[in-house]
Amino acid sequence: MSTRYTELLGIDHPVVQDGMGPFRTTGLAAAVSNAGGLGSLSSPTASGARDGARELRAAIDECASLTGKPFAVNIPVDGKGHDSHSFTRAFLEVVVRARAADSAIASQLRAVTTSAGNPADHSAMIKDAGLVHQHKVGSTQHARKAVEQGADVVIASGYEMGGHTHSKPVHTFVLGPNITEAVDVPVLLSGGIRDGRGLAAALCVGAEGVAMGTRFIASDANTEWHPNYARAILDAREGDDVTYPGFFGPVRGLRNAGSELLGSIIENGTSTEDSLHEWKLAAMRKAQADGDTVDGLVLAGQVASALTEIVAVAELVPGMVRDAVRILDDLARRLPAAGVTSMS
Ligand SMILES: Cc1cc2nc3c(=O)[nH]c(=O)nc-3n(C[C@H](O)[C@H](O)[C@H](O)COP(=O)(O)O)c2cc1C
Incomplete structure (x- = not known):
């Protein structure tokens, strides 16, 4: 499946694994790229600017040793590491060097x-270094602004997404067509995508690919998250997710004792900003590294409610494209047969 996006990035399939910092996604990124999509390294934002820069450099080398295919790096903007130094510029310099x-x-x-x-x-x-600049947004206004500032690709991520979401809730199916109408650059649809049906729907609203996070945590290439984390995602049902204050804005995760406790800590108002920051990081590690999905924070999107099994990345990525093509072909054949010749 060739779109402006696959051509721009030199990839086979318009399926992207988006960044999931502060966790390492090195093996996952390589697996997605090897499957013909685009894998992304994540920013080690919890390690601070200096240590994080070293970790990111090592991740770039490791990813390049695991795949000969294109890959990307996700770098959140204007964040502050625990040492209060902005890591954005430091991580960008690592990429350029x-x-x-x-x-x-x-x-x-x-x-x-x-x-x-x-x-x-x-x-x-980013542009001077010859890199493609992709920017993730949750509103049409931010999409327009990013393109004015030179972004080559916009990732339209709806409010149902996992991890840091947006302060003004606009859901994927509203945001996608709003943004594809507003900008001329390739748009990737993100937030709630899980399979070829999501890719087909993305193409129908004018996007040229999809980006996913939560789906890839419950995959065979996820070696960074404790198996209990993937299990919690597979066990989640509709309504099991919640948003709570993260580091840059609201974060979506699964509702559990950890998210409830965070709510009470914030309500108490006795924690300093720094201690709350450390508490959240520790609670995220508790779930991701130790597998404590009761007291730890389990970042995940609403799509968790639809996932029932661990999938193989090597099959998922090309399978999504095959399914999307089949669905669109079937519809094109069936709708005229049913007497639907024009839907305008
Ligand atoms: C555990 C987790 C960590 C994430 N960390 C980041 C991050 O560091 N930077 C970022 O831009 N997005 C982050 N995200 C959001 C993803 O990049 C992606 O936009 C989102 O997962 C898409 O929605 P989906 O989960 O419904 O597929 C994170 C998502 C998850 C689930």
């Missing part, structure tokens, strides 16, 4: 996805 130092990495590391803030201060650096 890694490409300058190694021509193989330069040919593979094609894109930077900025998110969580205004990319205006960073767009020129």
Whole structure:
């Protein structure tokens, strides 16, 4: 399936694994890229600017050793690490230097996805380095602004997404067509996508691919999250998700004792900003590394309610494209037969 997006990135399938920091997604990114999609390394935002920069550089080398295909790096904007230094510029410099130092990495590391803030201060650096600039937004206004500032690709991520979501809730099926009408660059639809039906729907609203997070946590290539985390995602049902204050804005995760406790800590109002920041990081690690999905924070999207099994990335990515093509073909054949010749 060729779209402007696959052509721009030099990939086979318009299916992207989006960043899921502060966790490492190195093996996952390589698996998605090897499957013909685009994998993304995540920013180690919890490690601070200096240590995080070292970790990101190691992740770039490791990813390039696991795949010969294109991959991306996700860097949230304007965030502050626990040492209160902005990591955005530090991580961008790592990406630019890694490409300058190694021509193989330069040919593979094609894109930077900025998110969580205004990319205006960073767009020129990304573009000057010859990278494709993708920016993730939750509103049409931010999509327009990002394109004005030079973004090559917009990721339209609806409120139902996992992890950091948006302060003004606009859901995927409203946001997608709003944004594809408003901008000329390729748009990826994100938030709640799980299979080929989601890809077909994305194409129908004018997007040129999809980006997913939660689906990939419950996959065979996820080696960074404790199996209990993937289990909690598979066990989740509609209504089991909740939003709570994260680091850049609201975060979506599963409702559990950890999310309830966070609510009471915030309501008490006795924690300092720093101690709350540390508490949240520790609670996220408790779920992701130790597998305590009761007291830890389990970041995940609403799509968790629809996932029932661990999937193989090597089958999921091309399978989504096959299914999307079949669905669109079937519809094109069946609708005229049913007497539907025009839906306008
Ligand atoms: C555990 C987790 C961590 C995430 N961390 C980040 C992040 O560091 N940066 C970012 O831009 N998005 C982050 N996201 C959002 C994803 O990149 C993606 O936009 C989202 O998962 C898409 O919605 P979906 O979960 O319904 O597929 C995270 C999502 C999850 C589930």
